[in-house]
Amino acid sequence: MTDTTDTGPVLAADGTPLKRSLARALRMQKMRALALIAPLLLFVLITFVVPIGQMLWRSVENDIVADTLPLTVVALASWDGNSGELPSEEVYDAFARDMIVAVNAKQHTRLGTRLNYEKTGISSLFRKSGRKIKKWDPVEDAPFKEKLIEVHDGWGDIETWRTIQAHSSRVTGGYFLNAIDMQKTPDGPAAQPEDKRILIKLFTRTLIMSMIITCSCIVLGYPVAWILANLPMRSANMLMILVLLPFWTSLLVRTSAWKVMLQQQGVINDVLVWLGLVSDSARLIMINNQFGTIVAMTHILLPFMILPMYSVMQTIPPTYLRAAKSLGATNWTAFWRVYFPQSVPGIGAGSILVFILSIGYYITPEIVGGTKGVFISNRIAYHISSSLNWGLAAALGTILLAVVLLLYWCYDRIVGIDNVKLG
Amino acid sequence: MNFKSLSALAVTTALCAPSVFAADMADELTIVSWGGAYSKSQLRAYHEPYSEKTGTNxxxxxxxxxxxxKLRAMNEAGNITWDVVDVVAADAIxxxxxxxxxEIDPATMLAAAPDGTSAADDFGDLLVSECFIPQIVYSTTFGYRTDLVGDTAPTDICAVFDLEAYPGKRALEKRPINNMEWALLCDGVAKADVYDVLATPEGQDKALAKLDTIKDSVVWWSAGADTPQxxxxxxxxxxxTYNGRLFSVIEEQKQPVAMLWDAQVFDLDGWIIPAGLSPERQARALDYIMFATDTQRLADQAKYISYGPARASSAPLVGKHADMGIEMAPHMPTDPENAKNTFLYNYEFWADYRDDIDAKFQAWLAK
Incomplete structure (x- = not known):
């Protein structure tokens, strides 16, 4: 053995060093493998990674102010917002020139919408002023300071200029501040007024409720998976269909069905009243609150818990339990000391699936959640499709992604990610 | 194609997968609308006659x-697949x-009324944006169960806030718009001052305090179909809910429900044409718009759904429901009997205050 290391590199049959020849062969293999997965890789890159990356970038991107008002931003840089005085004619002149260009390109209203997120009223300030500024000439109509204030007294308000100045940078942390119930003000970061704080509350609620949903899925799913794994093939397949049935039903149908079941004039309440367990005047409130969301989402996500558990349990030989019992263990000890530890990887896989799915759930909480059972994802949807504040939506999404990754990391540290099996 | 537009294209593809391949086909128009009974009324009043006349699919x-x-995403991707889009006025703005x-020029792009009145005069104040061609006037108003409200039926919007006279749950929309106005109105603010008051933080608190008095008895809805159910x-x-939804609960499903028209809020729905279409597609879209928003067509739509036509000249032509044969005029929100006390959605106010008040409203809801 020691001789070979002393006499130089091992050579292959054709005389090249074995190491290099092996590396070449492996490289060929790798290239072939890469070529095989290339279509999927490209697909994932183009339709998944790039758009998500771009969405994340939006959470800090703020080009619109500097692009629409380039001269103004430069002129404003030397203005002291705390001086208590309006900017000089120079700023107004730069602003008028920028606006004349922006109005003709129809960019000024977009900027108004952007700045309206920061200061209420700027949207109509830009829209109304735009109509009049359109007719101006940058040279003949100067000076502009008094003219602008005449067009709209918003231009005579120091706060307007301070807002433009505070939000003129191309990269901003403002959206992230908004996402954690703070705001970027001309005087630096500050907390939102108390009556507008909601997002932190929604984040915590989303996390807590997702955990409750995951736990109830474990509690309900474990016995079912156990029965499935221990029944003869034929009856197990029948039961499997029952587990999969919800998968084949539209999500909206299932959620709406829960509405019919849980509402105050619904099936469950009717039965309880008929049985005399609940009086007609005190029907239970089971929907449009957290309870409704938890019940409906547990039902919807249950298959994602049962399936991994089932496939893991199938691999546990029943002889282990019998062996434990024959060695004197009680039923409980045999289960708890022998069977359960082997089924943990299934619970882990199911929990990760259910938790991550529920953290981003949106339709079900919207329909059955009322006001107390909605998630942060409902707020993200609102900012994407209604308020069009995509920057804030992106910041909220980024935070949600970070939280999920953090939890995943914790899970890896505590349970170990290699301790997760789908079968 | 640069990096950004490529990725935006991917987003758009994901958002609008079904319609992507429909773009740019000859003699095809992709028309976006709300679905349900509303799209059906458009199909029968506009689409079918137009297809018959021109052969357009x-x-x-x-x-x-x-x-x-979606339009924003399509625009960033530089691939607009829609030709004509039905939106509410606030979205059009x-x-x-x-x-x-x-931008639409009413003088050249819209049909004049049969008596020669120009389109601009015929639509009048309802042309709330340069890009918007109004189609219908609808209203958000209350319906109540005739068998569950006791002996005296409500006639006044403030019945909503009166838990003593009308105990039971109420359904309100899960957003501040309209609810804040009604709350202030029932808190003693004069109708003319509502928006001045609502513009101040104190006024917003006042409206929320009024809503607080019924908060425990409210079911919040977010889809128009919720309240009818x-x-x-x-x-x-x-x-x-929207008055057309209540019409179908009352007249088509024959439920014991009646309308409370008091303080109904008028809003407009209509067409826009996306910016940046190719000249041929734009011409096709404009041709459709010219046809679909003329006096007769707008009046025809009211045969299928109880929304008022946006042209003054269409009103006298509103007839009976095409299938049920009932007179439609008394079911229009604009009928003088129904329109004794009305609001018009304040577009300018809500464009400015929507973000601010919505944050407060949602925080209040979550309390």
């Missing part, structure tokens, strides 16, 4: 609820603000 896409976000909708099941005794 019309593709429907029920994406109006997401139209603004935002699309116009963002430069996503093309809640009323039909007896989950609520009264609730706000």
């Amino acid at each position: 019309i593709i429907n896409d029920d994406s109006s609820a997401e139209a603004v976000a 935002r699309l116009c603000d963002e430069g996503l909708a093309m 809640l009323l039909a099941d007896g989950e609520v005794i009264m609730g706000s």
Whole structure:
């Protein structure tokens, strides 16, 4: 053995060093493998990674102010917002020139919408002023300071200029501040007024409720998976269909069905009243609150818990339990000391699936959640499709992604990610 | 194609997969609307006669609820697959603000009334944005269960806030718009001052305090179909929704429900044409718009759904329901009997205050 290391590199049959020849062969293999997965890789890159990356970038991107008002931003840089005085004619002149260009390109209203997120009223300030500024000439109509204030007294308000100045940078942390119930003000970061704080509350609620949903899925799913794994093939397949049935039903149908079941004039309440367990005047409130969301989402996500558990349990030989019992263990000890530890990887896989799915759930909480059972994802949807504040939506999404990754990391540290099996 | 537009294209593809391949086909129009009974009324009043007349194939896409976000994504990707889009006026104003909708010149692009009145005069004040061609006037108003409200039927909007006279649940929309106005009105603010008061933080607190008095008895809805279902099941005794939805609960499903027209809020729905279409597609879209918004066509739509036509000249032509044969005029929100006390959605106010008040409203809801 020691001789070979002393006499130089091992050579292959054709005389090249074995190491290099092996590396070449492996490289060929790798290239072939890469070529095989290339279509999927490209697909994932183009339709998944790039758009998500771009969405994340939006959470800090703020080009619109500097692009629409380039001269103004430069002129404003030397203005002291705390001086208590309006900017000089120079700023107004730069602003008028920028606006004349922006109005003709129809960019000024977009900027108004952007700045309206920061200061209420700027949207109509830009829209109304735009109509009049359109007719101006940058040279003949100067000076502009008094003219602008005449067009709209918003231009005579120091706060307007301070807002433009505070939000003129191309990269901003403002959206992230908004996402954690703070705001970027001309005087630096500050907390939102108390009556507008909601997002932190929604984040915590989303996390807590997702955990409750995951736990109830474990509690309900474990016995079912156990029965499935221990029944003869034929009856197990029948039961499997029952587990999969919800998968084949539209999500909206299932959620709406829960509405019919849980509402105050619904099936469950009717039965309880008929049985005399609940009086007609005190029907239970089971929907449009957290309870409704938890019940409906547990039902919807249950298959994602049962399936991994089932496939893991199938691999546990029943002889282990019998062996434990024959060695004197009680039923409980045999289960708890022998069977359960082997089924943990299934619970882990199911929990990760259910938790991550529920953290981003949106339709079900919207329909059955009322006001107390909605998630942060409902707020993200609102900012994407209604308020069009995509920057804030992106910041909220980024935070949600970070939280999920953090939890995943914790899970890896505590349970170990290699301790997760789908079968 | 640069990196950014490529990725935006991917987003758009994901958002609008069904309609992507419909773009740029000869003699095809992709028309986006709300779906349900409303799209059906458009199909029968506009699409079918237009297809018959021109041979154009019309593709429907029920994406109006997401139209603004999707148009924005399409615009960034530089691939607009829609030709004509049905949106509410507030969305049309935002699309116009963002430069996503093309400006319409009523004089050349819209048909004049049969008596020669210009389109601009015929639509009058309802042309609330340069990009918007109004189609219908609808209203958000209350319906109540006639069998569950006791002996005296409500006639006044403030019945909604009166838990003593009308105990039971109410359905309100899960957003501040309209609810804040009604709350202030019933808190003693004069109708003319409502928006001045609502512009101040104190006024907003006042409105929320008024809503607080009934908060425990409110079921909050977010889809227009919720209130009709809640009323039909007896989950609520009264609730706000669009008047056309209540019409179908009352007349088509024959539920014991009646309308409370008091303080109904008028709003407009209509067409926009996306900016940046190719000249041929734009010409096709304009040709459709010219046809579909003329006096007769707007009056025809009222045969299928109880929304008022946006042209003054269409009103006298409103007849009977095409299938049920009932007179439609008394079911129009604009009928003088129904329109004794009305609001018009304040577009300018809500464009400015929506973000601010919505944050407060949602924080209040979550309390």
